[in-house]
Amino acid sequence: MSNPISVSQFNTYVHNIFLAEDLLIDVTLYGEVGEVSWSGNNVFFSIKDDLAVLNCVKFGAKSNDFNIKEGDMINVRGSPNFYVKGGRFTFNVSHIEPIGKGELYMLFLKLKEKLEEKGYFDPNRKKPLPTNIRRIGVVSSETGAVIQDIIDITHRRNPMLDIVLYPAKVQGEGADETIANGIKALDKTDVDVIIVARGGGSNEDLSQFNSEIIADAIFRAKKVVISAVGHEVDYTICDFVSDIRAPTPSAAAEIVASDLFSLKLGLESNKERMIRAYENYFTAQADVLNRYLVRMNNATTLAVNQSEMEIGMLENKLASMVDKLMTQKEHDLILLTQKLEQLNPVRIMQMGWARATKNNQIIHSMDDVENGEEIKVELCDGVIDCLVQQKEKKNDI
Numbered sequence: 001m002s003n004p005i006s007v008s009q010f011n012t013y014v015h016n017i018f019l020a021e022d023l024l025i026d027v028t029l030y031g032e033v034g035e036v037s038w039s040g041n042n043v044f045f046s047i048k049d050d051l052a053v054l055n056c057v058k059f060g061a062k063s064n065d066f067n068i069k070e071g072d073m074i075n076v077r078g079s080p081n082f083y084v085k086g087g088r089f090t091f092n093v094s095h096i097e098p099i100g101k102g103e104l105y106m107l108f109l110k111l112k113e114k115l116e117e118k119g120y121f122d123p124n125r126k127k128p129l130p131t132n133i134r135r136i137g138v139v140s141s142e143t144g145a146v147i148q149d150i151i152d153i154t155h156r157r158n159p160m161l162d163i164v165l166y167p168a169k170v171q172g173e174g175a176d177e178t179i180a181n182g183i184k185a186l187d188k189t190d191v192d193v194i195i196v197a198r199g200g201g202s203n204e205d206l207s208q209f210n211s212e213i214i215a216d217a218i219f220r221a222k223k224v225v226i227s228a229v230g231h232e233v234d235y236t237i238c239d240f241v242s243d244i245r246a247p248t249p250s251a252a253a254e255i256v257a258s259d260l261f262s263l264k265l266g267l268e269s270n271k272e273r274m275i276r277a278y279e280n281y282f283t284a285q286a287d288v289l290n291r292y293l294v295r296m297n298n299a300t301t302l303a304v305n306q307s308e309m310e311i312g313m314l315e316n317k318l319a320s321m322v323d324k325l326m327t328q329k330e331h332d333l334i335l336l337t338q339k340l341e342q343l344n345p346v347r348i349m350q351m352g353w354a355r356a357t358k359n360n361q362i363i364h365s366m367d368d369v370e371n372g373e374e375i376k377v378e379l380c381d382g383v384i385d386c387l388v389q390q391k392e393k394k395n396d397i
Contacts, residue, residue: 011084018082025079029054029091030099033072034204047076058093071105074098108210111237115212120219126243127224130192133256135162137191137223139182142167146199146249153253159345161257164191165360169208170198176211183217183225193256194221196238197228197249209236218242228252271333278329282322289315349380366393 018024031047031054038044043061045068046053056076068074078093115121136154140147147165154161166182169175179196186194196218198209208214209229218225218241227238232247239245246252289311296307341347349355355378356363363369369388377384 007087008084011082011087015082015084018080026077026094027079028075028077030073030075032104033068033070033074036068036070047074054091055089056091056093058096068096068098072098104204104207104210108207108237111210111212111215112240115215115237115241120215120241129224129244129255133161133192133258135164135191136256137164137166137186137189137194138197139166139168139179139186139194140197140249141170144199146197149250150195150197150253153250154257157254157257160343163360164189171201171205171208175208176214179208180211180213180217183214183221187221187223191223193224193226195226195228195246195249195252195256196242197252198230199249200231200234206230206234206236209238211237214238215241226252226255274329278326285318346380349378354379366391 029047031049034046034048034053036043036045041061042057042059044055044057046055048054056078075097076091076093077095077097078091080089081092082089119125136150138147138150140150142165151163154163164186166186168178168182170179183194183196196209196214198206206229209227215237218227218238224244225242226244226246227236227242228246228249228251229236229238230248244255246255292307292311296311356375357378358369358373358375361368363375369375369391371388371391373388375386375388377386
């Protein structure tokens with residue numbers, strides 16, 4: 001074994017090799033811009049082609065004069081450098097010249113123009129959000145924060161909503177096919193709305209959502225499709241063709257989940273309006289009766305007496321009808337309130353009931369599980385992970 005040298009000695013030696021190579025000084029390269037980030041007046045970015053990526057830095061750049069962004073095609077002139085302290089290879093850029101948009105962006109514009117001509121983005125064909133959503137379909141990755149955020153936000157606003165997940169690839173080769181298949185599969189189920197969701201990422205990460213097969217699946221879907229891809233500043237073909245575009249997956253959950261508290265306030269408001277309507281009706285009827293009384297006072301004594309008898313009978317009948325109607329409506333309101341309280345899932349769980357799931361699917365029968373399988377038991381104040389050790393099926397009653 002040769003005599004060992006220090007890391008700094010080795011890095012300095014490599015650095016000097018780059019400085020001594022004349023062919024590496026003032027080289028011009030071209031490529032597509034990758035991720036761009038700033039640190040003071042220094043901008044760090046990458047350029048790439050189909051086979052390789054090169055990290056670049058331009059020192060002393062000004063943000064108002066330097067507006068390249070991901071997807072741009074550029075020429076860069078400069079020299080490679082190997083930094084001794086960090087042990088990193090970087091291309092130091094002295095000059096940048098744009099040469100057009102990147103291939104991904106041009107493909108995006110071409111497909112966008114094609115689908116727009118076919119009417120895929122026509123606002124008149126977009127379906128409105130259903131008013132009574134009970135089950136939500138989600139096409140997304142089964143791992144990561146996106147599906148968990150959707151579940152948490154939806155159940156916080158309305159725990160009675162069901163969520164059906166179609167696990168799909170959301171990045172990489174073949175992801176667009178699994179996403180399109182998920183939309184088609186959920187469209188054949190009893191879900192009320194479909195959310196296509198993915199977290200943020202680079203243009204390359206989101207490129208699978210700029211797919212004609214996804215656009216076609218959304219366009220032909222009978223259910224309302226909500227696009228929730230990336231962040232608010234990200235736009236994909238999926239956003240343009242969907243019925244509703246949510247800026248983030250969390251925002252999509254807010255859109256589809258009605259707030260139970262708001263529903264209760266709405267019921268209370270309807271109750272008050274009903275009471276005021278009946279009061280106005282009774283007041284109007286009383287006014288009618290008073291006008292009859294004025295007319296009767298100008299008639300003969302016999303007619304007055306006869307009319308007073310008839311009015312008395314009408315008043316008694318009306319009062320009886322009013323009392324009966326008010327009693328019935330109050331009873332109906334009590335029943336509705338009790339029914340709403342009985343349907344409260346928290347109250348049901350507080351009575352000792354729980355919801356058992358396996359792989360995010362509700363367990364309906366002993367036949368749905370086997371010994372040794374892991375299940376989740378959801379109680380009113382949390383979730384318990386359980387392992388099935390013994391099954392004991394009740395005798396038929």
